[in-house]
Amino acid sequence: MFVSRIARRIASPKKALASAAVAAATAGMVLTAAPAHAATADSAASAQAIAxxxxxxxxxxxxxxxxxxxxxxxxxxxxxxxxxxYGLVQALPGSKMATAGADWKTNPKTQIKWGLDYMNSRYGSPTAAWAFWQANGWY
Structure with missing residues (x-):
């Protein structure tokens, strides 16, 4: 990827990434950040099964x-x-998910419940939330 090649060549990868983001924004492109920590296959599959x-x-x-x-x-x-x-649905702040359960930091079921409630109350449904996400790059 373009950003990776720049980062390897420049002593300051953060500056390179910032420059690439500005260039991409100028060109009308959107760069999205990857999750901070990748989920293990087992934990992701477990959360998906719960959902x-x-x-x-x-x-x-x-x-x-x-x-x-x-x-x-x-x-x-x-x-x-x-x-x-924080979490599966990236609640901001993450502590909002405490309304769905005290175990919100680690329990995928609690996070899914909170996320569903959020999507239903704000957008009407997950499909409407996804349509908004596609149009805006966030929800």
């Missing part, structure tokens, strides 16, 4: 899954180093 049980509609599950994949890579402890957003 499947909680979201019986295939269309709603698929939309929810796409958002979570983009936001956290299905990593229950993903933390955005810039904003502090």
């Amino acid at each position: 499947h049980k909680m979201i019986p509609s295939a269309a709603q599950y698929n939309a929810f899954s796409k958002i979570v994949e983009h936001e956290s890579g299905w990593n229950v402890t993903a933390t955005n180093s810039s904003s502090g957003a």
Whole structure:
């Protein structure tokens, strides 16, 4: 990738990344950050299985899954180093998820419940939240 080649050639990768982001923005491109920590295959599969049980509609599950994949890579402890957003659905602040359960920091079921409630209350459904995400790059 373009950014990686610049980062390897320049002594300060952060400056290179910032320059690449400015260049991309000028060109009308959007750079998205990867989750801070990749989820293990087992933990991601476990969280996905929980979500499947909680979201019986295939269309709603698929939309929810796409958002979570983009936001956290299905990593229950993903933390955005810039904003502090946390968890599968990148709640900001993460402590908002305490309304769904005291175990919000580590329990995918609690985070999924909170995320579903958020998507339903703010957008009407996960599919509507995904449509918003596609249009804006965030939800």
